[in-house]
Amino acid sequence: MTTKQYLAPIVVITLLILIPLIFVAPNVYSATEHPAGVVEQPEFLQGPSNKFILIILDGVGTDVMLDDEMMPELNSRLSEYSVLRVTTGPLTLSATCVKEMMTGVPNDPVDGLNNFDLNHPGGVDPWLLAAESPQHDVIMIGSYVMGNMYDAESSLDFIYTFKGHSDYYEGDDETYDLVVSINENNSHNTIAAHFSGPDKVGHTWGIDSVEYAEKMIDIDKKIVQLVDILGDDWNIIITADHGMTESGTHGSAEQVTRDVRALIKGPDIKPQTSQDAHQRDISALTAALIHQPFPVQLNGQIPLDILVYDDSQKAAIEQWNWQAAQQRYAFFNGGDVVTSNDEINWELVSDETKFDSNSNTLPALLTWVVGVLFCLYFFRPQMAVGRMFALEVVTFVTFVSILVYSQNRLDFSAMIPRGLGAACAVYLASTALSQYIRNEHKSQDSKPIISILLSPIVIPYLIGLCFMLTLDVSKSVVIGTMVWVVTYPLYKFQFSNNSTAKVQFSEGFYWIMAIACLTFSGIRLWFMLIPMFFFAVKSFKDYRRTMISLSDNIQTIILSLLLFISIIFVNNRITGFHVMNRLLRMGWPVDIISTILLSLLILAAIYLSNMIAKQTNDLPSIARYGGFTILCYLSLVFESSNYDRLIILALTIAYVYAIKTTFASEKSSQGQQVLKFVVASHIMVIWGVWAAIVVLLMLPCVTVMLSKFSVQSMTPDIGLTSPKMFVAMALTPWMIWILWWTLLGQVNGVQTCVEGICPHPRELDLGRVQVRGGYFGDRVNPNLYWMITMISMP
Known part of the structure; x- marks a missing residue:
């Protein structure tokens, strides 16, 4: 092809990129504009309300909250509560869930990217309205989740009790003590308290661990004691922002992460009642319980079945709720009238949360x-x-x-x-x-x-x-x-x-x-x-x-096995568990037996990887690589920040040496070998032993695919008449990449569905990312950006 022939596709491709970049991207990455205004509450809700507290247990899904062993004291008193069967939105991150729960404003897609710095969507919500009311003294206690939304509001108080990602008890203890003190001093009558410890413990050890069980027993006692201390004149909502998978992850739309419960009691609540609800309905209920106007931008429905009011009062509350829903619907649909105010039909506005432009x-x-x-x-x-x-x-x-x-x-x-x-x-x-x-x-x-x-x-x-x-x-x-x-x-x-x-x-x-x-x-x-x-x-x-050499046969056998398990053992919605993810979670030593076993597996992987690459048993090389890898492995055993920093220094020096040797023509193959083991050691300290084994076995095996391609090398006469070769080379990075992430348990395969067997809705599931490696180098209180860097760097 001539230069002019290359110019045409470049211009067209640029145009194809610019069209969505200019016209579509702004709609996707911008925040939705919401309607302003409020609808005044019925007359019988305009007087002083009872005291109110919202207790958020971070990461405590339905299976945990209703588990008699995890939370025995709370479950022994379920007859005192009404229960909302809550479904969260598909973005099961702490900030996005708390935003919908407290403001009632649906999340935008971009909110997932802003999870750690998610601001208030603007406008008013029940909490801000209460803060401006002379009848309420509002205080919020917790982490950056509420702080990013409300800390700048001068009309309410906010106390930051988030002590870091490795603080499992101190922050929750302080939150508990502050609520007790507030009640004793009668300083505030409207409280939001966020207990973030369960989420951190779940991230570190998983929800099926001893550590998580101990944490939930502690939280269970605290919550029951708080309820007893607050007494009967408080309307109390105990709920969670989201659930967690067994491995302690969330963020995806997995049903286990979206199913939570809201246990509610108080003078305005009818015990032993239940109702289905969306998480935004909690914000609607909050407006009713603290006697505030209903914000038009609040997209929620007040759960009437759990309230103590009589039928006429419930009808008035629903009419109030419906008027706000009508105005919101009209805002998003060009002012069209849904129906008359006397005809309430929530199905007519069920699609109003779809903001596709x-x-x-x-x-x-x-x-x-x-x-x-x-x-x-x-x-x-x-x-x-x-x-x-x-x-x-x-x-x-x-x-x-x-x-x-x-x-x-x-x-x-x-x-x-x-x-x-x-x-x-x-x-x-x-x-x-x-x-x-x-x-x-x-x-x-x-x-x-x-x-x-x-x-x-x-x-x-x-x-x-x-x-x-x-x-x-x-x-x-x-x-x-x-x-x-x-x-x-x-x-x-x-x-x-x-x-x-x-x-x-x-x-x-x-x-x-x-x-x-x-x-x-x-x-x-x-x-x-x-x-x-x-x-x-x-x-x-x-x-x-x-009759190709034995090492090539071993490479193809191992590659076939890796591909086989990546196809068969990642379909957790069919089998009930995700084998690859479990192998990843088992990559951290927990006792002396697992410590020894994992070290032996590392050495075996090093031996096999070295044999495949060099086609011989090179014991000196195995000893060098094995020694360095075991030194890195000990960081998983010691869990010491100082030792971690020594390993970071060692890895840095090893990277410099490997890269330098790789670019030396006479030692290129040696440098590549060194780089492989350095990368494996680096990944091990972040992602665990299984991740290191995957690197050691997969890298030499994918050379089978690359060597096949090199047989038909590029020649001057090859051009547009050889599309399959070009596509094969273009797909190779993607195929290696998806195999890598699948073996690390981050990819889902197929599932059962109404249609039969179908692709999993979330192929690459970032909700499965193991954050445990983020503590490498700072085991006490790692900075958020340090954690992100550590997890993503390998």
């Missing part, structure tokens, strides 16, 4: 149209001619239209684009990798079947068959694509490439289809592991057939 549709559509036209223009010389060209154009345009429409109709089915994304990933990886495998087609009779299975057109056939059986579009697409992700790579690697197919698509067609798949936002990278597994198995057969 219609203004995003046109720029997105324009981007796709420009992209499609450019692809057809640029790759026209590599495409077929005549009727075959028309077929390729129709197929491509139809395929892109289906992808775009599926993403635009997530309200119809969220599973369809996930299934299509899985099929895209498998199509790309299978077609690209299969060219490097020696395929043997043995049966002439099976050619028609092979022709269908090798072509992307198989998806409509599978979907059509499923639709005839189920009469359900979503089920048909998902079932069809889930069958495709297994059958397509199986036949692609088992039989010869498209030479047996009746319909021969051009290289240009593969280019444009690859571009469509790679740019599809619903693509599910985890499914690339399936064709990678077939690739590894077939490579092993090739090595055996050609």
